[in-house]
Each structure stands twice: as structure tokens, then as C-alpha cells.
Amino acid sequence: MEISQNIRWIGVNDHEVDLFEGQFPVPEGMAYNSYLIADEKPAVMDSVDAHFTDEWLSKIDRELGGKAPAYLVVQHMEPDHSGSIAAFAEKYPETTIVASMAAFRMMKNFFKTEYADRRVVVTEGSTLSLGSHELQFITAPMVHWPEVVMTYEKSEKVLFSADAFGKFGAHDMPREEDEEEEDGGWACEARRYYFGIVGKFGPQVQNLLKKAAALDIQRICPLHGPVLSENLGYYLGLYKTWSSYEAESKGVFIAYTSVYGHTKAAVELFAKMLEDHGCPKVVVTDLARCDVFEAVEDAFRYGKIVLASTTYNGEVYPFMREFIGHLTERAWQKKKVGFIENGSWGPMAAKTMMKLLEGSKDITFADSKVTILSAMNDANIIQLQNLAAEMLAD
Numbered sequence: 001m002e003i004s005q006n007i008r009w010i011g012v013n014d015h016e017v018d019l020f021e022g023q024f025p026v027p028e029g030m031a032y033n034s035y036l037i038a039d040e041k042p043a044v045m046d047s048v049d050a051h052f053t054d055e056w057l058s059k060i061d062r063e064l065g066g067k068a069p070a071y072l073v074v075q076h077m078e079p080d081h082s083g084s085i086a087a088f089a090e091k092y093p094e095t096t097i098v099a100s101m102a103a104f105r106m107m108k109n110f111f112k113t114e115y116a117d118r119r120v121v122v123t124e125g126s127t128l129s130l131g132s133h134e135l136q137f138i139t140a141p142m143v144h145w146p147e148v149v150m151t152y153e154k155s156e157k158v159l160f161s162a163d164a165f166g167k168f169g170a171h172d173m174p175r176e177e178d179e180e181e182e183d184g185g186w187a188c189e190a191r192r193y194y195f196g197i198v199g200k201f202g203p204q205v206q207n208l209l210k211k212a213a214a215l216d217i218q219r220i221c222p223l224h225g226p227v228l229s230e231n232l233g234y235y236l237g238l239y240k241t242w243s244s245y246e247a248e249s250k251g252v253f254i255a256y257t258s259v260y261g262h263t264k265a266a267v268e269l270f271a272k273m274l275e276d277h278g279c280p281k282v283v284v285t286d287l288a289r290c291d292v293f294e295a296v297e298d299a300f301r302y303g304k305i306v307l308a309s310t311t312y313n314g315e316v317y318p319f320m321r322e323f324i325g326h327l328t329e330r331a332w333q334k335k336k337v338g339f340i341e342n343g344s345w346g347p348m349a350a351k352t353m354m355k356l357l358e359g360s361k362d363i364t365f366a367d368s369k370v371t372i373l374s375a376m377n378d379a380n381i382i383q384l385q386n387l388a389a390e391m392l393a394d
């Protein structure tokens with residue numbers, strides 16, 4: 001696949017993987033991108049997951065007509081990208097491996113060698129000439145591991161962005177064009193990927209964006225998802241919003257758990273109240289029946305969140321506890337949060353949820369709390385109205 005005259009996609013599509021990184025469902029599969037920069041000294045940008053070593057090596061072979069690449073640039077050592085390095089190094093003993101010192105240390109642990117006799121160690125600002133192309137390296141620690149470097153190719157103004165600007169989903173899925181979405185549906189799975197994988201590292205992503213702002217970028221080649229060639233301001237803008245934890249969309253996100261349906265009924269009534277008062281968007285999720293990372297995505301997307309839960313053994317329902325854990329470990333912040341709780345003898349869910357959010361920065365709790373004793377009563381309806389008014393106020 002041609003990205004430009006001299007840059008080729010030599011990645012693979014994975015339709016076997018069920019959970020990416022062991023936890024994220026990927027119903028549309030996953031792409032592990034690798035690129036070849038054709039020049040006097042050809043460079044391969046990253047490898048692919050070990051399940052696809054042969055497919056990847058044969059693509060390199062085909063592109064170069066059997067000639068050995070001069071360089072393998074390793075931007076990220078996570079096995080979805082590093083899994084084929086050892087096989088590559090064996091097949092091409094003359095090829096120089098290019099990576100950060102931290103990446104070489106990881107290679108020593110993964111592959112029992114750090115390629116000391118055939119490597120170039122790069123750091124911030126290092127450059128490498130391929131002939132007419134020149135690579136400039138940018139360190140990006142914790143986007144998404146500590147050893148990450150990204151690469152800017154000066155002649156074609158391409159940023160090889162490692163895991164940043166990636167997205168779940170393989171490239172060869174049949175796609176229905178979504179007329180309404182200017183990005184062809186990119187943000188939906190890119191947002192779930194971003195918050196799932198690097199959500200915790202907002203400040204590090206901001207540092208990267210500052211470095212990127214100093215470059216003239218015409219194309220972004222990430223390690224997952226499509227190459228971005230148009231409207232780059234849109235994608236950079238989303239990353240700016242996401243990494244600063246600002247709300248991206250107006251509206252209210254309601255996440256609930258319910259055993260017998262009474263909490264669910266209250267949530268449904270509450271959602272209707274919000275809609276009737278002109279709330280621009282109301283999103284409701286049953287935490288027991290969704291991909292929790294879709295819920296995590298929405299909790300970051302919206303600035304106003306309502307958590308509704310049944311009381312369970314004097315605490316909160318397990319799905320809610322797990323959900324809040326996913327948020328707090330990703331530095332969830334800058335939110336207004338309301339609570340609906342339910343209990344048949346001693347409701348404790350709201351208190352427990354507040355406690356779980358205790359260490360989170362910049363979270364404002366709504367004053368109105370809704371406490372249901374088994375089934376909704378008239379007082380609950382007033383409480384719901386009060387909470388709705390608070391969530392609608394700016």
C-alpha cells in the first residue's frame with residue numbers, strides 16, 4: 001500500500017485478537033502498522049506482532065526485491081510492535097537497529113541481546129540520513145511506554161507517531177461511510193483507544209503536542225489505525241482536548257447498575273427529565289451489559305456524569321466499583337458528578353462512590369443526591385428534578 005511515492009505501508013491486519021492488550025474488545029480487529037521508507041538506505045519503521053512475522057518479512061522482501069534494509073527504527077517496545085524484531089535481526093544481520101537506550105535495555109530482556117554491535121542509539125533531536133530522506137527523533141516518554149521515540153521525516157513532512165493518533169480496528173473491514181462524521185467515524189474508536197491506553201498520561205501527551213506544534217506536519221503515520229493526511233488540525237485538536245481532560249461534548253453521561261430494575265427506572269425517568277429540559281445529549285449505559293471501555297470513553301467525553309447504583313453488601317455494586325476504578329486509574333478529572341443510590345435497608349452506594357472518587361482532582365459533586373429505598377416514591381421524583389436542574393446549569 002502506497003502512502004507516498006517513497007513510503008509504503010507494510011503492516012498487518014489482525015482478526016484473531018479478541019482482547020487488545022488483554023482487556024479492550026476489538027470487534028473490528030486491530031492493525032499493526034509498519035512502514036518502509038524507500039531511499040538509498042531504506043528504513044523499516046517498527047515491526048509487528050509475533051503472530052505476523054512471516055507475513056511482515058515477506059512484505060519487506062517484496063518491496064525491496066530481496067535487498068536488506070539499512071535500518072530498522074524501533075519506536076516502541078510493546079510486543080504488538082516489537083514482536084518480530086528478533087526474527088528480522090536474524091534474517092538481516094547487516095541491518096542497523098535504531099532506538100532509544102531505554103528500548104535497547106528492553107530488547108536485552110525480551111531477546112537476550114541489545115544489539116550492541118549493530119545499533120544506533122537516538123535521543124531527542126538525533127537525526128539520521130537515509131539519502132534524500134532525513135529522520136529526526138522526538139522522545140515521547142509514556143506515550144505510551146517510557147522508551148518511546150517518534151520520528152519526523154523532514155523531506156515529506158511526515159510524523160511517525162508511534163501509538164499516538166492510533167485507533168482500534170483493522171484496515172480491511174468493510175466500512176459504511178458515515179455521512180455525518182467528517183472523520184469517517186475515526187474519533188469513536190480513536191477516543192476509546194486513547195482513554196483506554198494513554199488516558200492516564202495527559203501531561204506527557206501535552207508535552208508531545210508542544211513539540212509537534214513546532215513541526216510542519218503534513219501526514220501522521222501511527223502504529224495503529226489509518227494514516228492521517230487531511231485536516232490534521234482536527235486530530236491534533238482532539239488530542240489537545242483529550243489530554244487536557246476538558247469536556248469534548250456537551251451533555252450528560254449516566255452510568256448505572258441495577259439488579260431488580262428500580263434504579264434503572266429512576267435513570268430512565270431522569271434521562272427523560274434532562275431531555276425534556278433541552279439537554280443537548282443524554283447517554284445512558286448499563287455497566288453490567290456494556291464494554292466498560294465504551295463507558296470509560298463517554299465518562300471522559302462529557303463533563304457532567306451521573307452515577308447510579310444499587311447498594312451491595314453495605315457498599316456499591318461491583319460493576320460500578322470496577323468502572324470507577326477504571327476512571328480513577330486514568331486520572332479522571334474536571335467533572336461535575338451527581339449520584340443516584342438505591343438500597344432496601346441501608347443505602348450506602350452514594351457514600352461509597354464519593355469515597356472512591358476522593359483522590360481525584362477537580363471533581364465537583366452535585367448538591368442534590370437521590371436516595372431510593374427499593375422503589376421510587378414522590379420525594380425521589382423531586383430529588384431527581386433537583387439533580388436534573390443542577391446538571392443542566394453551567
Ligand SMILES: Cc1cc2nc3c(=O)[nH]c(=O)nc-3n(C[C@H](O)[C@H](O)[C@H](O)COP(=O)(O)O)c2cc1C
Nearest residue numbers: 258259260261262263311313314343344345346374
Ligand atoms: C447481593 C445483594 C446485596 C445487597 N446489599 C444491600 C445492602 O447492603 N444494603 C441495602 O440497603 N440493600 C442491599 N441490597 C438490596 C438492593 O440494594 C435493593 O434491593 C435495591 O433496591 C435494588 O435496586 P434495583 O431494583 O435497581 O436492583 C442488596 C441486594 C443484593 C442482591
Ligand SMILES: [Fe+2]
Nearest residue numbers: 076078144163
Ligand atoms: Fe503501546
Ligand SMILES: [Fe+2]
Nearest residue numbers: 078080163223
Ligand atoms: Fe501499540
